[in-house]
Every structure is written in structure tokens, then in C-alpha cells.
Amino acid sequence: MARKYSMALWAACVVAVAAVLAVAYLYRGTLPSGSGGPAFVNCSNSIRSAVSNPSAAVIPYIPNRGTRGDGYYAWTHGSGLRLQNEFGALIDSTASCTTDINGTITSLSVNGESIL
Numbered sequence: 001m002a003r004k005y006s007m008a009l010w011a012a013c014v015v016a017v018a019a020v021l022a023v024a025y026l027y028r029g030t031l032p033s034g035s036g037g038p039a040f041v042n043c044s045n046s047i048r049s050a051v052s053n054p055s056a057a058v059i060p061y062i063p064n065r066g067t068r069g070d071g072y073y074a075w076t077h078g079s080g081l082r083l084q085n086e087f088g089a090l091i092d093s094t095a096s097c098t099t100d101i102n103g104t105i106t107s108l109s110v111n112g113e114s115i116l
Contacts, residue, residue: 039064039071043097046108050115051083058082071099
């Protein structure tokens, strides 16, 4: 009887590990990593500050396209950036943000409108 329970426990552990790995795989790339982290966080926070309903904004992580330590993030149509319009609907949106080597934002535009 004890062997039956130990096999069930082992099987449950294998399923749990597989589930954790599957979730990690599905959410890969959604969090900032490496040296681009602070610049990305500054850009996403500035986008949130520029929109009418910051809590509804969906801002997915995208890789830094900058060079020589600066940051350049560009959310194009279809990249997952969704911002709320005046009717309350989340719509596919665009934004671009550049930062200096310290992560300070040097330019920001949202849906073609220059913010900074």
C-alpha cells in the first residue's frame, strides 16, 4: 500500500514540475532582464504616466534595441501594447522611448504623439 502512495506522490511531483516549467516557458521574456531593466522600467512607467488610465495599460516587455549602453524601446502595432481609449476599450497601440546610458528618458512618444 505504501508503494502505491509513493508512486502517486512521485507522479504528482513530476506533473507539478512540468506545470511550473510550462508556465515559465509561456512567460519567458515578459520581465526585464540584464542591463536593459532600469531603462525599460522607466519607459513603461512614463508610458503609464502619459495615458488617461494607467492601471489599465498593458505594457509587455520588449528587448532593448539601443546601442552603446543607451536604451531604445519601440512597441509597434501587434507587439502587445494595449492602452485604454476614451470609451474604455483597450486598443492596440504604439510607443517609442529612448534613454541615455543612465536610464533617464530622453524621448517618448505614444500613438504618434510626442510626449517628451
